[in-house]
Amino acid sequence: MANEISYEDVTPNPEFLIKSIAEQGYTLETALADLIDNSITAKCDKIDIHSTLIGNSNRIRMFIADNGVGMTEEQLTKNLKFPSSSIDESRLENDLGRFGLGLKTASFSQSRKFTVLSRKKGTKKFSGRTWDVVVLKKGKWIIIKESDKSIQDLITSYKDYLSKRLDSTKQFSQFDPNTIVIWEGMFRFDEYYSKETITHLETELTKRTVDYLGTVFHKFIQNDKIKLTIRINNDIIDPFDPFSSIESTKKMQSMQPLVMPYQKKDFIKIQGFILPVEALKEERKWTTKNKSLTDLEGVYIYREDRLIFFGGWNGLFRGGGKNKLARICIQVGNKNDKLLHLNVAKSKITIPFELIERVVDYCKDVRSKAVLELSRKGLKKKASNSNKTKEVLLEKIFTTNKGVIYKINKEYSVLKLLEKSLNPDQNVYLKTLLVSINSLINDQKSVNNDYIEILEKATTPDISSLINGVRQLKDEGMSKSDIVDLFLSKWGYSETDVPEEINNVLKD
Numbered sequence: 001m002a003n004e005i006s007y008e009d010v011t012p013n014p015e016f017l018i019k020s021i022a023e024q025g026y027t028l029e030t031a032l033a034d035l036i037d038n039s040i041t042a043k044c045d046k047i048d049i050h051s052t053l054i055g056n057s058n059r060i061r062m063f064i065a066d067n068g069v070g071m072t073e074e075q076l077t078k079n080l081k082f083p084s085s086s087i088d089e090s091r092l093e094n095d096l097g098r099f100g101l102g103l104k105t106a107s108f109s110q111s112r113k114f115t116v117l118s119r120k121k122g123t124k125k126f127s128g129r130t131w132d133v134v135v136l137k138k139g140k141w142i143i144i145k146e147s148d149k150s151i152q153d154l155i156t157s158y159k160d161y162l163s164k165r166l167d168s169t170k171q172f173s174q175f176d177p178n179t180i181v182i183w184e185g186m187f188r189f190d191e192y193y194s195k196e197t198i199t200h201l202e203t204e205l206t207k208r209t210v211d212y213l214g215t216v217f218h219k220f221i222q223n224d225k226i227k228l229t230i231r232i233n234n235d236i237i238d239p240f241d242p243f244s245s246i247e248s249t250k251k252m253q254s255m256q257p258l259v260m261p262y263q264k265k266d267f268i269k270i271q272g273f274i275l276p277v278e279a280l281k282e283e284r285k286w287t288t289k290n291k292s293l294t295d296l297e298g299v300y301i302y303r304e305d306r307l308i309f310f311g312g313w314n315g316l317f318r319g320g321g322k323n324k325l326a327r328i329c330i331q332v333g334n335k336n337d338k339l340l341h342l343n344v345a346k347s348k349i350t351i352p353f354e355l356i357e358r359v360v361d362y363c364k365d366v367r368s369k370a371v372l373e374l375s376r377k378g379l380k381k382k383a384s385n386s387n388k389t390k391e392v393l394l395e396k397i398f399t400t401n402k403g404v405i406y407k408i409n410k411e412y413s414v415l416k417l418l419e420k421s422l423n424p425d426q427n428v429y430l431k432t433l434l435v436s437i438n439s440l441i442n443d444q445k446s447v448n449n450d451y452i453e454i455l456e457k458a459t460t461p462d463i464s465s466l467i468n469g470v471r472q473l474k475d476e477g478m479s480k481s482d483i484v485d486l487f488l489s490k491w492g493y494s495e496t497d498v499p500e501e502i503n504n505v506l507k508d
Helices: 014-021 028-041 073-079 102-108 148-165 197-216 218-222 353-374 413-421 424-441 447-454 463-475 480-486 500-507
Strands: 046-053 060-066 113-118 127-132 179-184 229-232 258-262 266-274 298-303 306-309 326-332 394-399 403-408
Touching: 014 102, 028 046, 028 060, 028 102, 028 197, 046 148, 046 197, 060 148, 060 197, 073 113, 073 127, 102 113, 102 127, 102 179, 113 148, 127 148, 148 179, 197 218, 197 229, 197 306, 218 306, 258 353, 266 353, 326 353, 403 424, 413 424, 424 463, 463 480, 463 500, 480 500
Parallel strands: 046 229, 298 326
Antiparallel strands: 046 060, 060 179, 113 127, 113 179, 258 266, 266 326, 298 306, 394 403
């Protein structure tokens, strides 16, 4: 008789599994960010976050409310399941979700009990469901269906708290929430069991969370169509855009973006930015309240305008003060999360293997330019024309993207006398010679095009002067290729684009 297959039930203990889920790399700020993702997907424009103590105890209760579309009772029950959706489902363009776990894992990472109250926008009655680790100790995957009275008590406590503690703000004058998440038993703070518990939490919110959320969601806060407003304990969060100063973006260098098509009609776009060296003295214009330039160097990875990773190089390079002026924006869509290895806490993405080499090469270029910009620190500014001595033959110029270069001083008295003594055709040779000397001094790889860009523009000779020069050089026995390379190339011409009038002389 063939062996029959037998099975055993290994349903996980819900209490143990929930406590393990709580250790998924969440911090307070990343947990709150995960809930905010849901609120944004629900099309809210206001999010209200507040912390308080429960009664006279030292136990903390936190409210996270939004005025999004809300949920029906059936939708609420579905969204509280583990998971509430498949990771293989297609995502809408503005859907910031991924695993269908965010609300639950983020909440359990901070609390042992959380309640969700919600109503469909335009309706009055709230539904309520609660996950509680104490209930899960019974060994069953069950949630609490809150009664009308308990729901009303929780809503009343939320509104009472707001009326007693909070100042009126214009942004929240008409705030009417449709979903309220309530955390209780915040074990990471309640374990202190002292009067300092709430102080410890509020310090955490002020020092880290406000900075973090203002950075992660800055594009939504700055978006004129969405006009998202987030309030934490009566403070409106200001957006921090890492790619612009408070005053202007003119001083920041932006590099040519690189767009790399990817699977499922998705893309990865990367663009580098170099902060000006002046940022070292104006750090607050380029950083958050509690972060430094070094803290904020590196790559910024956005997924549908939501910042996933920032403050470092995401494993691509080691950090260091030499690159504190380098910031690189990487944008990805939400169609390839599995291939990008987006983690549960949505705090890290892995660049695909087939694209990593191009990304690394691009980042190396940005980093080298950042080091070059940093090298300008402490250098004296170029003297003004009024104070500059005219008898210096070689001038040292500090440029933003080329580093230190040298230029022959066109005001040098001997040169000026020589120019006056030469006829127009002879001056062409002199200018050509100066261009060549400048190029050799600065070791330029591309003389013809870079000279005009890097050094002060010399007046380009007219066609007749160039033709006369070509004829004289031909009479001296110089070949066509040498004339182009040593003479015409200095004025931007190559063998393939020589003007017809000059080309006719070369052929004669």
